[in-house]
Amino acid sequence: MYCVAIEDIKDAAIRIEGIAHRTPVLTSTSINQKAKRNLFFKVEAMQKTGSFKFRGALNAVKSVVSEQPDDEIMFVSHSSGNHAQALALAAKLSSQKATIVMPNNTPSVKKAAVADFGASIVIVENTNEAREDKATEIVNESGGVFVHPSEDPRVIAGQGTVCLEFLEQMGDIKLDVVIIPVGGGGLAAGNVMTLRSLQPGIKIILAEPSALDDAYRSFKEKTLLKHADDNKLESVADGLKTTLGPNTWPIIRDKVDSIFTVSEKEILQATKLIWERLKVMIEPSAGVGVAVALSEEFAHTYGNAHNVGIVLCGGNVDVVKIAAKMDQYAIDD
């Protein structure tokens, strides 16, 4: 048994309808020529708060609120990134409160985005332990509800609505392969469940930076692994730094076809390609899936794939910083 079933994902879709955006599916003739196949991009960068995270956070918040309709609820989580903004807005739109624990190295622009949505921010030391301890403390004191960024089944079910929409939007065109970036695995697990349930024969590939390859190594060893102790976790795809957990891992272990890794240079190249050709501002974490689709390894293994879907997971990016990295890596066209 897995922590979510397709019914949970369909319920989530109903719960978030009309509040979360139905994000567009875009294509580019010139990218297709380069990839030598048709790539269909599901643009979660254009989701509210700039990433798919809003789906899961909203599903979690609305699930709790519908069970406790008369209560004032404090939603609590720890995140320096997209989940923080997503939960803050989801709580606000449901007239509830949120407190987000953020590490002390969080950029001020990210803190401002969360504060703009009316959430409280608690700053702690930049360790997993400090974050988790503080979140637990706040939950205990406030009687609040903790919403884990990737392990909460309501979050996983919400993320699974991405590919529910994607398959609907494709209409008569059948996707042979879908590529999904993997970090904590909430997006991956939810959508693997959706895809495997609705189109059992589809090939499902997860995409990960070589520098953050816990999912790749876990999948290879068939056992849940963390990052190696000496891994400095330095990647432009900073949204994928988190690791799989006990809820996301079994789904990924059992239902995914391949996990591919790509280099920093490949990620930056793919990100630039999407910026320049699709005209969509994605974050490098979203470029990871594109890089896989353009890789030799993909062509070698899935060369026959005609129609490939790629989830562009988010678009929250410090453009100036990433453009400087592109310059540094001498990424050209």
Add this chain to the structure above:
Amino acid sequence: MYCVAIEDIKDAAIRIEGIAHRTPVLTSTSINQKAKRNLFFKVEAMQKTGSFKFRGALNAVKSVVSEQPDDEIMFVSHSSGNHAQALALAAKLSSQKATIVMPNNTPSVKKAAVADFGASIVIVENTNEAREDKATEIVNESGGVFVHPSEDPRVIAGQGTVCLEFLEQMGDIKLDVVIIPVGGGGLAAGNVMTLRSLQPGIKIILAEPSALDDAYRSFKEKTLLKHADDNKLESVADGLKTTLGPNTWPIIRDKVDSIFTVSEKEILQATKLIWERLKVMIEPSAGVGVAVALSEEFAHTYGNAHNVGIVLCGGNVDVVKIAAKMDQYAIDD
């Protein structure tokens, strides 16, 4: 009498249908909060070849081909930018040939884009005279058809389809104001004709960089002016360097409500805002219209405007270069 009428624009829409993209209209809650009104963006950055120019080029090519269905036709123009790619692709898709005269300082990536579409390229000195002389020479020698980037009435009619679509896509929501960037004036003239014909009371504003203010000065003086001789034409909005001509000017003179200019810093700020919030990769020329909508002058003059449409004219941009400019101008969020 003007060089185009609304009927020409409606004919153009039929001619280009199914080949040119029906580009999306996008909105952003956070941008609306910042602007204190609703901004609706017509995203021509997602048009084929990355700008609205494809509409006009395609209308010109298809008009000529339908009049001379049995001939092999050579289409000729001079352009270092978006019109070059647009005409090259329009000719290719109609199984015809194109020759583009480009100045010798054209970036190699732009030459490559034109060559990729199968057009011939002729390099000349970087003066208007050299370009025009060479284009005339080629037309004379080849018996080809010259398609001016902004003065050709078929081009102007094609560009006017942008707002034809835009008004349709808005459905029941009525735009109070539309803002259009102005360079050579093809986009402006065509869409001014469309808007004034279909919704006579709408306010029409053209947007121009202060550094390239020929349209602003012409409008103020009620006489067609070129750039001042000592104007170094240095703007990040390089797509707007060209000036109005005898076909575009009368429409603009008679039918526009205001022309506003904005600084380089305002253009870069607005461009960054669209990148980060709308998640669309626009070129700074498209940021010019956004900068006007966010300006104090606009709020002062059109403060009552509730729904404002903005044409995001193109998305062909050297991201690394423009991001470095943003850094240099200390553009923050």
